Amino acid sequence: MDPYVLKSLNAAKRAREAAVVVTDLEDGRDRLVRAGDHVAGELGEAIGKVLKSGKSGVAQAEGREFFLNVHVPPARMVIIGAVHISQTLAPMARMAGFDVTIIDPRTAFATPERFDGSDLRADWPEDVLKDRPLDYFTAVVAVTHDPKIDDYPLISALKTGCFYVGALGSRKTHGRRVERLKEAGLSEETIGRIAAPIGLPIGAASPAEIAVAVLAQVIEALRTRELPVRDAEGAAA
Amino acid sequence: MTLSPQPDQHDPLMIAENWMNDGRNVAIATVVETWGSAPRPTGSHLVIDSEGNFEGSVSGGCVEGAVIAEAIDVIDSGKPRMLEFGVADETAWRVGLSCGGKIRVYLERLG
Numbered sequence: 001m002d003p004y005v006l007k008s009l010n011a012a013k014r015a016r017e018a019a020v021v022v023t024d025l026e027d028g029r030d031r032l033v034r035a036g037d038h039v040a041g042e043l044g045e046a047i048g049k050v051l052k053s054g055k056s057g058v059a060q061a062e063g064r065e066f067f068l069n070v071h072v073p074p075a076r077m078v079i080i081g082a083v084h085i086s087q088t089l090a091p092m093a094r095m096a097g098f099d100v101t102i103i104d105p106r107t108a109f110a111t112p113e114r115f116d117g118s119d120l121r122a123d124w125p126e127d128v129l130k131d132r133p134l135d136y137f138t139a140v141v142a143v144t145h146d147p148k149i150d151d152y153p154l155i156s157a158l159k160t161g162c163f164y165v166g167a168l169g170s171r172k173t174h175g176r177r178v179e180r181l182k183e184a185g186l187s188e189e190t191i192g193r194i195a196a197p198i199g200l201p202i203g204a205a206s207p208a209e210i211a212v213a214v215l216a217q218v219i220e221a222l223r224t225r226e227l228p229v230r231d232a233e234g235a236a237a
Numbered sequence: 238m239t240l241s242p243q244p245d246q247h248d249p250l251m252i253a254e255n256w257m258n259d260g261r262n263v264a265i266a267t268v269v270e271t272w273g274s275a276p277r278p279t280g281s282h283l284v285i286d287s288e289g290n291f292e293g294s295v296s297g298g299c300v301e302g303a304v305i306a307e308a309i310d311v312i313d314s315g316k317p318r319m320l321e322f323g324v325a326d327e328t329a330w331r332v333g334l335s336c337g338g339k340i341r342v343y344l345e346r347l348g
Contacts, residue, residue: 001265003257003348010254025269028317028345056280058270067269067343069280 008032016073020047025065075137080153081144082109089211090118103128125153139164139218158190164221166195249282249293262287263347264308268295273338287312295342317345
């Protein structure tokens, strides 16, 4: 591999940009193609395909064999609520490769002591998400069950098409939430995308067990959903 | 713990860049094709230096030893190699995939 290709690839990854390493398997030469770069012909088509699917593979183009290794940004997890569940969910999600942010305006909850090593924002979701908007590669996990805090990021996640949207709360709490989101103008189908009750049904009881159930459900969503077509800026179309 | 995103610390290609910057000679192994049940998906990397230190994986530990041995030659010669591991070939008898799958691994020198 060309050292320059490696450096450019790692820079793209740090900037959360999708890129493809194209290796000619006959002569070993390689190059980096970023999402939005124009590549002509059969090879360009094949590159477009792997960027869309997110799946690397061998491609035949112009009578040669190429390996196309696609690198998409690591999934992000935005946790709304610096609660007990989040104290376990955040480090576990980081271990599983997620880029995690915890948001909670309640400064009694959002203390660095309770969230050592996490990217913690003691601010309203409205303000934090302005600087770092949600995208397709983001999972939103709302666990405060306080409508004042949860509703805005939930609505924003559903509108953006985040690959996972989950909300904690009893059936009664969720029923009231569904009513509020309908009043906010969301369709029943859109609201139906919210994972509620949150987490895979493994009978989780303690906060740590619920965190496992939630993380498993987020991974399931990440690995079973198709990637959207992305434009030159890397934004979901 | 730090605030830097966790993936960096375990990403074989980030590690390869660090090794390169430290002046170490590095080989990169990449899973380019899989058939049947293979433990690591296409695109997975194992990076190896000339001392035999390695990070990442191309299988569940079944064939890493063989890839590392070949890597030393590739670092010396600079010539990339395609390695195949599976149930059907002779190599498999020594270091085959116990899961019954088959993989093709591209091994190249960095630089």
